[in-house]
Structures are given as structure tokens and as C-alpha cells.
Amino acid sequence: MTRREVLKRSGAAAVLLSGGGALLDACSKPGTVSSGGAHANGPGVGSYWPAGSPYPLARQDAPVTWKLWREPIKSGLAPEKGATLQIYNWADYIFLKVVKEFCAAYKCNYQITTFNNMDEGLAKMRTGQLQFDLFFPTPDVLGKLITGKLLQPLNHSYIPHLVSDVWETYQNPFYDQRWHYTVPYVTYTTGIGYRRDLIPDAQIRGMSNPYEIFWDTKFKGKIGIYDDYREAISMGLLKNGLTDLNTGNPKYINQAQQTLISLINAVNVRTSINGVYIGIPKGTFDIHQAWSGDSVTSWQYTPVQNMKTWQTLGYWFPADRKGPVFNDTITIPANAQNPVLAHHFLDWMMTYKNAMLNFSWNGYQPAQRQADPATLTTTKGYYGEPYVFPWLSDAVVRESDFHTGYFEEELTPQVDQLWHNAWQAFNSG
């Protein structure tokens, strides 16, 4: 697709946001849209619709129901024969064995294409040239994808295991009420990864504000946070006692920025994206902001593979479960060439056996009813070790976390700019 076509598509997207009422006049300034009328004919229904936003923004207390812009595929269709299932996913995020077993069962081939961040993923999706059958977006970009008509509605009759095997929360998630377009892929929390041989569990759990461990000068030079502006600034907010991880208040954002900047002088903090599962096992980091899935899987990366080494890997998340919590989703792009097969794949991934096999490999927990938090630390997975080591029990995600925890949700462009400016200021040292 040429850039011109891409721009035409951008223009088309702009048209959509006002329900077809705001046309990009040939003589008007590019990228501008008219306002008004968007709510009535908008792509979804939700109670939080900030001025200037082309669609409602999903919040835990303001869920969004996305309209079906077209009919889902018909029920009872046979899977496409001899097809190649095109999977578009984050790099290293799905166990190939799970995909291969699916393809063996449905007699198809597969092709996995990867992206490294959501922007990159969206950019390729927007071209419409790459006809993927499955796409793994984060919930905060659903508004864009659905407004741009890049996803197709799901036919639930092909995905019975979402109802039978998956947490009830995901039959009506706040970001996609009545799961019109998404099924959950994996869940995770953001806490603190640390070396247990240097920091006893009791020490970090006994702290009145465990986020202060990042400022412990004993670990100067060995402290890291994620190279991700939302995660990093959210940590600054949480350290300051704030829990709205989507705040647009410049005062709070500025305070979080100053909090992070103070980390530079105090402990020479570093940013990384693999510091938890590579840096901590290798000794590059002693403490690192951590996604629970990274901590769960970090034992696979220790230079010495034995229980004593694995026991040095710790993870903390608030005992009252009031911390950042997330999930990723699986969707079917609008132009999928094998939509029936794709529906079956969604069901495959919602099945307990397959979801847990994937969990064994990537460390990110599926939202499975049978994955009882009490037994995950004792039940052995594919590699003969428990799904989650007992000392990492804080990393087990519970369905209730999605009621007590805090979601990082989509921001308006203006608020996003504030967050980004704070991140750039931090990075400037």
C-alpha cells in the first residue's frame, strides 16, 4: 500500500469518528475533523467520552460497549481447509507447541509475524495489506481498532470455552462489554522483582511503602524500572500514594516526574525492558519494577539451573491486591482470510489444557477458572516445575484483582502528551 493510500485510510478513519458526518473536505486542513454528532453515531457506548475523543474511553467505572459495525461470521461453518493461520503477536509471547498442536488438530499451517510495541503493531494493522487472522492487542487500543473497523465482531458459538473455562469477568470486561471483539489472552500485575538473597521477603513486605525500596542506596546502580512511560510514571504515582494511573492532573504527573528524577541521583536508576527476566538472574539488577509474568518465567534464564538459584528470585505485589493489573487480548482482524479457523483458535486458547501449556512457557497467567491460585504454586507445568514457585505466590493473578487493582487505560491525546513530557524530562536526567 502506498503512503497515499495509507493517508486515504487515515482520512477514512477521521470520517468514521464523527459517524460519517465529519468529512475531510478536499480543501480543508489535513487531519482535521468536525465535532458534534459523534456520540449518537459513535462506534461505542460509554459514559466517559472526553471532549475531542472520537470514541468513548473505557474505564473500570465507565465500561464501553462497542457496536457491531458488521455481522459476525455465520455459525456452524467448517474451518478453512489447507489454510495458513496468520498470527500477529508480540515477539516471544506464545508457545509454539500450542500453535503446532492446534495446526495438527485442524490440519493447517501457521505463520507468526511479530511486533515489538503496540504502535508498531497498529501501524501494520492499519495498512490493511497484511491479512492477519489473529491479532493480540492491549485493551487500551481497542477504541482505535474498532473505530477504524480493523477488527471483526466475534461469533460466540465458536468459542464455548470462554464461558466454561475462563473467569466470568471476561464475559463482560469493562473495555469490551459482552466481549463483542475480544477474548482475554493473559493477565498480569506490575510489582517489584528483587533478589531474595539480598532482600528478605519479610523486609519488603514489612515496609510501610514498599515502593521506597527503589530509593535504597545500598543497591545503587542495580535498580531498574521499565523503559515504558506509562509503567514508570505509574510507579511514581503509586510511590506518592496516588492510585489513579490515568490521571490528567498536571500537578500529580509533575510530582511523579520529580519522584522519578530523584531516583536518578539517589540510586542511578536505569531503564530496561528485559531487566526482570534477564537482568536479575544475571546479577545486573538487584531490584526492578516487574510484570508478574516476567518474574514467573525468570527462573528459565538463570545462568545456573538449580533450585537454590531459583529461590533467589522474588516478586512483591501489595497484599491488599491494590496495584497495577492488566490483561492482553486476542482479536480477529476484519480482513482475516481464515476467520472460522481463527475463531477455533480463540476457543483453543480459552481451553484450560492449552492455556496452561502456554503459561508454562511464557509465564503469563491465563484467566482460567481451574487455575486455582492456591494450587498454581504446587501443580507442575510442562517443564516439571510448579507453574509458579511458592515464594513467587504474589505473582499469581486472581480474578478479584480486576476489581481491586488499577488498570492503565487509554488517555486522551492531551493527557498522553503530559505523560510523555514527564517521561522525556526524566530521561533527560
Add this chain to the structure above:
Amino acid sequence: MNILPRRRSRDEASGAWYPRWYWPGFALPGTLWLLVLFVLPFYVVISIAFGTVDPVFQSPLPVYEPWWWTKRYLAQEWHFATGEFRPVELRTIVYVILATAICLVFAYAVAYYVARFGGKRKGLFLALLIAPFFISYLMRMLSWVELLQPNGYVNSVLTFLHITPHPINWLAGVPFTVVMGLVYGYIPYMILPLYGFLDRIDQSHLEAGRDLGANRFWTFLRVTLPLSKPGILASLVIVTLPMFGDYYTNNLLSGSPKTTMFGNLLDNSMEATGQGPEAAILVLFLVVFLMIPMLYYMRETAKAQRNQ
């Protein structure tokens, strides 16, 4: 007959006649190359910098018509460039100057040795000089990440030799590591052009210097060094320009905001939703800044050509 005067004598000497467009025609592929792979993409960058973002996807939406350009992002980034980004800008300049100076000292010594004393082994030395290009920059940096780990070989050797009592955390945002990473990464790009120039220096010039009573040192200082000045300038340009935009050396060897370079700010903007125009503006700032050494290089090259 109206033939270009400079061409005529050579053409007459060979007895051949060429149409007027013949010689300029050779510039056509290069001109097309420049147009398609530099001028047009650069105009797209400008169009993004003064454009807008897609209202839904927040991706950059280039505006090709100058009359619709907005200066909003320019004003915003100028505010940062003259404020919060100042430490990063100064740090980048210092790192690049240091790294380039170290590169020059080592690269000149190596290139000089190969050109003057390589003898029969010149081919082997050249192959060794080209060897780093067989491995990608990223892989070479990643290998240093392993070597510099707290329990890596560098620390093992240093502690074994009692140079340091404890392992040094080289990767913990140490400016020295970043500068040396830049030196290591870019030095091959400096050695080769320097070697090319030094190898072409006419031996008779050096002999003339010696005949006039200069010793090895003064011959080097008065003859070799001035004659290799264009080579030094060319290699400085080749190395300095990409260093200013480098971000992954710092990403891999440090990751600390204390060592953030201008390229990292650019990278951050590139990877953030809705920040496309900001990233393009930062690119333009960098281009304008890099015009200064580039113009100096062009002036010096022109001067050298006139002197010849």
C-alpha cells in the same frame, strides 16, 4: 561547435567526440539516487514535523502542502530543546567529541602503521580491519554487555590481577562505558578512510622532507599530517554524524538517564503514540546542528582542492 572547453582537449586528444550531455549524464544515477532516497524522504520528514496526527490512531499524518503547515510542534520542541533537553544536548556533544578524539588517536595510529609499514602483510591487515563489518554493530555491542557484566570476563580479569578489589558495575550508567562503546563501535569506520588517504601519500614527499633535514617526527608533523588532513576530516565526518544520532549504544551499555544522548530522546518520541511530529522536529534540529561540521568539512575540502 559549442563543446565544453574543459572536455574538448581531452576529447580531441583521444580523437573522440561526445555530445554535450554525455559527461553530465554520468551524474544521473547519483542524482536520482539522491532524489529518491534522500530529498523525497527528507521532505516527508519535514511534512511530518509540520503536519499533524491522525485523530483516531494518533499516528503521524504528513502534510505535504506548506500552506497547511503548523508550527505547533516546532514551538513545543523548541521550548524543550532550549530547556529540559539542554543537559542531554551538552552531554551528547561531550560524549561525541571525546569518543571521536579517542577514535582518531587509535585509528590514525593503526591506519598509519598499515599504510607505511604493512609491507607484504597489507592484505592481511586490511582483511583484519574489515573483519568487524562481518558482525553487526548490535551483536558486537551485545557481546560487550556480556563481557562487562558484574560477573563477566572483564571484571574477572581485573579482580584476578588485583587492579580492582571488587567487580565494577560497568553497565550501571557509567559515562566511560558509553564513550568507549561509541569508540569501539565506530572506530572501524574511521580506520578505513584514513588508511585510504595515508596509503595514497606520495613516498617522494616524505623522502623530500627527510632530504631537507627533518627527522621522522618532523617529517610526520610537517608532511604526513598536513597531507592527510582531508582524510582526517572525511573520517571525522563519517564517524561523528552517526554518533550524534546513536541511541542503542547507550541503551545497551547503560540505560541510565544520566547517560541519555540526543538519539535516545528521538527514539523515545518515535516509540510513543502520537509523538511522530515531535520526533520529526527533533530530527530536523539534529540535521540543522550537523550542518555546522558538514559545512566546515565542505569548505575545507574545497579549499584543499583549490590549493591542489
